[in-house]
Amino acid sequence: MKTGRVLMAHGSGGLMSQELIEQVFKRTWNNRFLDPMLDGALLDLPPGRVAMSTDSFVITPLFFPGGDIGKISICGTVNDLVACGARPLYLSTAMIIEEGLPLADLERLAQSMAATAREAGVSLVTGDTKVVEKGSADRIFINTTGIGVIPDGIDYRPSRIQTGDQIIVTGPVGDHGLAILAQREGLRFATPAVSDCAALVGIGKVLEKYGADVKCMRDPTRGGLATVLNELAQQSGKGMVVEENLIPISPVVQGACDMLGLDPLYMANEGKMVIIVDPERAAEIIADLQTVPEAAGAALLGEVRSEPAGMVLIQTELGAQRILGMLEGEHLPRIC
Amino acid sequence: MCLGVPAKVIELIENHVARVDVNGNQTEISIRLTPEVEINQYVLVHAGFAMEIIDESIARETMQYLQELISYE
Amino acid sequence: MSKLKNYQQQLLQAIKAETRQVSLMEVCGTHTMAIAKSGIRELLPPNIKLRSGPGCPVCVTSQGDIDAVIEMVQNQDIILVTFGDMMRVPGTRSSLQEERSQGADVRIAYSPLDALRIARENPSKEVVFLGIGFETTTPAIGITIEQAREEGLANFSVFSLHKLVPPALELIFSDSEIMVDGLICPGHVSAVIGVKPYDILAAQYGKPCVITGFETLDILEGIYMLIRQILRSEAKAEIQYRRVVKEEGNPIALQIIERIFKPIPARWRGLGVIPASGLGLREAYAGMDARLKFKIREMEEIPIKGCACGEVLTGKITPPDCALFGRACTPLQPVGPCMVSQEGSCAAYYRYTPASERKRLDENR
Numbered sequence: 001m002k003t004g005r006v007l008m009a010h011g012s013g014g015l016m017s018q019e020l021i022e023q024v025f026k027r028t029w030n031n032r033f034l035d036p037m038l039d040g041a042l043l044d045l046p047p048g049r050v051a052m053s054t055d056s057f058v059i060t061p062l063f064f065p066g067g068d069i070g071k072i073s074i075c076g077t078v079n080d081l082v083a084c085g086a087r088p089l090y091l092s093t094a095m096i097i098e099e100g101l102p103l104a105d106l107e108r109l110a111q112s113m114a115a116t117a118r119e120a121g122v123s124l125v126t127g128d129t130k131v132v133e134k135g136s137a138d139r140i141f142i143n144t145t146g147i148g149v150i151p152d153g154i155d156y157r158p159s160r161i162q163t164g165d166q167i168i169v170t171g172p173v174g175d176h177g178l179a180i181l182a183q184r185e186g187l188r189f190a191t192p193a194v195s196d197c198a199a200l201v202g203i204g205k206v207l208e209k210y211g212a213d214v215k216c217m218r219d220p221t222r223g224g225l226a227t228v229l230n231e232l233a234q235q236s237g238k239g240m241v242v243e244e245n246l247i248p249i250s251p252v253v254q255g256a257c258d259m260l261g262l263d264p265l266y267m268a269n270e271g272k273m274v275i276i277v278d279p280e281r282a283a284e285i286i287a288d289l290q291t292v293p294e295a296a297g298a299a300l301l302g303e304v305r306s307e308p309a310g311m312v313l314i315q316t317e318l319g320a321q322r323i324l325g326m327l328e329g330e331h332l333p334r335i336c
Numbered sequence: 337m338c339l340g341v342p343a344k345v346i347e348l349i350e351n352h353v354a355r356v357d358v359n360g361n362q363t364e365i366s367i368r369l370t371p372e373v374e375i376n377q378y379v380l381v382h383a384g385f386a387m388e389i390i391d392e393s394i395a396r397e398t399m400q401y402l403q404e405l406i407s408y409e
Numbered sequence: 410m411s412k413l414k415n416y417q418q419q420l421l422q423a424i425k426a427e428t429r430q431v432s433l434m435e436v437c438g439t440h441t442m443a444i445a446k447s448g449i450r451e452l453l454p455p456n457i458k459l460r461s462g463p464g465c466p467v468c469v470t471s472q473g474d475i476d477a478v479i480e481m482v483q484n485q486d487i488i489l490v491t492f493g494d495m496m497r498v499p500g501t502r503s504s505l506q507e508e509r510s511q512g513a514d515v516r517i518a519y520s521p522l523d524a525l526r527i528a529r530e531n532p533s534k535e536v537v538f539l540g541i542g543f544e545t546t547t548p549a550i551g552i553t554i555e556q557a558r559e560e561g562l563a564n565f566s567v568f569s570l571h572k573l574v575p576p577a578l579e580l581i582f583s584d585s586e587i588m589v590d591g592l593i594c595p596g597h598v599s600a601v602i603g604v605k606p607y608d609i610l611a612a613q614y615g616k617p618c619v620i621t622g623f624e625t626l627d628i629l630e631g632i633y634m635l636i637r638q639i640l641r642s643e644a645k646a647e648i649q650y651r652r653v654v655k656e657e658g659n660p661i662a663l664q665i666i667e668r669i670f671k672p673i674p675a676r677w678r679g680l681g682v683i684p685a686s687g688l689g690l691r692e693a694y695a696g697m698d699a700r701l702k703f704k705i706r707e708m709e710e711i712p713i714k715g716c717a718c719g720e721v722l723t724g725k726i727t728p729p730d731c732a733l734f735g736r737a738c739t740p741l742q743p744v745g746p747c748m749v750s751q752e753g754s755c756a757a758y759y760r761y762t763p764a765s766e767r768k769r770l771d772e773n774r
Contacts, residue, residue: 320448384520
């Protein structure tokens with residue numbers, strides 16, 4: 001474990017920069033693409049349409065139950081590629097580090113990123129680090145950009161969503177949001193909640209064989225399930241109806257939300273997907289998804305309708321319907 | 337502010353404080369309004385205080401109805 | 410269909426047996442939220458109306474009182490500790506959140522005991538707890554005051570805006586403009602005050618009162634019990650929420666209120682000044698009365714133009730009837746407290762808009 005802290009000199013491009021890269025990054029991310037001799041990575045891409053996605057991660061705290069900013073920076077971009085229908089292949093990363101960050105933390109994050117990338121089957125092929133003065137960044141901000149290739153027959157986009165399609169969520173919602181909330185100061189309550197942060201490559205693989213029967217996929221991060229459903233409804237011009245008692249929520253999350261006056265449908269998730277599929281294949285798809293560890297709790301929520309266009313309705317346990325709106329007002333800041 | 341949540345008392349601490357559990361989430365609350373409460377009883381929590389002890393026999397009917405009903409189906 | 414669903418549907422059918430026009434008032438803001446969330450209103454026949462009442466303590470706080478709190482924060486070097494809801498309530502010119510962004514030390518607490526901790530940790534600063542709430546919350550503040558005295562905390566005080574529910578109910582029943590045939594009584598306030606205040610009200614005004622819980626099933630049972638009384642021309646107080654509410658309430662809590670507070674006249678948004686409806690600290694606790702400590706003056710009531718919170722709070726209109734609802738007044742940019750409070754009727758309607766209202770919502774966007 002390293003001692004010492006990141007210094008401005010580590011970002012200057014000189015000897016100390018090289019040292020930082022060699023000691024912390026290259027040693028941890030060891031693959032045939034990473035070559036500090038080049039300004040970029042030279043890659044071989046299999047045939048097919050290329051998908052690319054980028055995300056920056058500013059989450060605080062850096063380390064939380066279930067993960068850390070390193071893990072989430074890999075999962076976040078990998079999952080965006082999976083949602084596009086792509087097999088994720090390569091990731092770049094750019095870090096902005098506040099001077100004074102303990103080297104031990106940086107090493108821990110680099111290791112976390114390496115382990116997560118390995119599990120997800122992606123390579124970290126190129127990167128950049130900058131160091132800024134104390135106060136100019138909050139410990140560390142990480143960007144990752146990823147590319148993947150979309151197999152033939154896969155086309156996930158909101159415009160393909162049709163009336164009658166079924167709405168699936170791959171597991172219980174609200175865990176990430178709760179795990180982070182509980183870490184923030186001022187909340188003197190202990191929760192066993194753990195972030196669901198995970199790379200969902202397995203979900204992408206399982207869905208490939210269904211080809212065009214899968215219409216669209218999206219991960220419900222900031223704003224939660226309700227927000228993503230609304231986005232899909234608006235972008236597809238369709239309506240959606242989901243049943244309240246079908247939405248999977250763990251007792252821990254429900255209990256905490258009851259205590260704090262929060263709504264799990266608006267809390268962030270980092271290891272879930274919302275999937276819109278053809279009604280004929282829905283049952284099969286759910287059964288298949290349930291064989292993937294990250295989607296063991298996959299459940300059918302409801303269906304797509306033509307009315308009310310652009311809106312999401314939720315059916316209560318009594319059978320009444322009300323509008324499930326987008327999140328208005330404050331998100332929990334810096335949730336991912 | 338009327339928000340009250342049923343919580344299980346899992347520990348009695350000095351100074352009229354109890355540790356309670358709501359589905360695994362835990363916090364400490366004052367039991368000055370329900371000083372006779374015992375471990376494993378359920379209390380209604382509001383603003384950091386236990387307001388009432390929830391009557392187990394009635395609670396089991398209503399609070400846990402969902403779980404019981406699943407076994408009926 | 411599951412046993413629960415079966416029972417819920419049976420209750421709904423039984424409620425529909427009443428074919429006359431019936432107007433029920435749900436007093437408590439938490440009930441309004443729960444009713445909106447469950448969609449019960451949609452499933453009731455049009456002859457049974459649910460109106461929300463003045464049971465949201467933040468919502469019924471008068472404009473003048475809100476301005477007085479904001480002025481105190483502006484002029485005094487204090488740490489103000491408050492429940493979260495109050496932060497965004499609009500005063501005539503500012504809000505607590507606005508003041509905090511301008512540098513005032515305003516902190517959110519989940520419990521008044523947090524304010525004691527802050528007072529201990531900041532011995533050189535004056536810490537004021539903003540006491541807002543009905544009988545459910547007041548005992549907690551009472552205990553906090555007693556604890557502060559035991560510890561000899563000289564830098565702690567309470568700005569009491571606490572209120573009592575029964576006087577407001579009495580005004581509602583006696584106001585001929587407000588049509589109420591029965592009362593869905595607040596479950597947790599009643600856990601403290603018991604059934605006796607409602608016995609008196611039911612007898613005096615001839616209206617059934619049912620103390621109801623907050624699960625969907627509780628609310629259905631409560632409405633059913635009210636309808637049954639109305640059908641039988643009965644008018645008594647009943648407890649649906651038997652697992653929490655005892656007939657005698659919570660005697661310890663009542664004693665604490667009695668010991669530390671005394672009834673004083675209070676101004677309620679929408680209802681005006683009601684004698685003996687507010688709670689002030691007794692002389693013995695004058696040292697912890699922030700109003701005395703900081704010489705808080707009565708502020709003028711400057712109503713916000715167009716804001717119809719007062720009428721919403723008395724059930725005279727429903728939130729969508731307000732011209733500002735969903736347009737100039739939204740949770741992001743609230744004009745009045747009913748849209749801000751976690752228990753506000755307007756917030757409930759907005760958050761849990763029935764599907765049938767979507768046309769109106771589209772027009773507002």
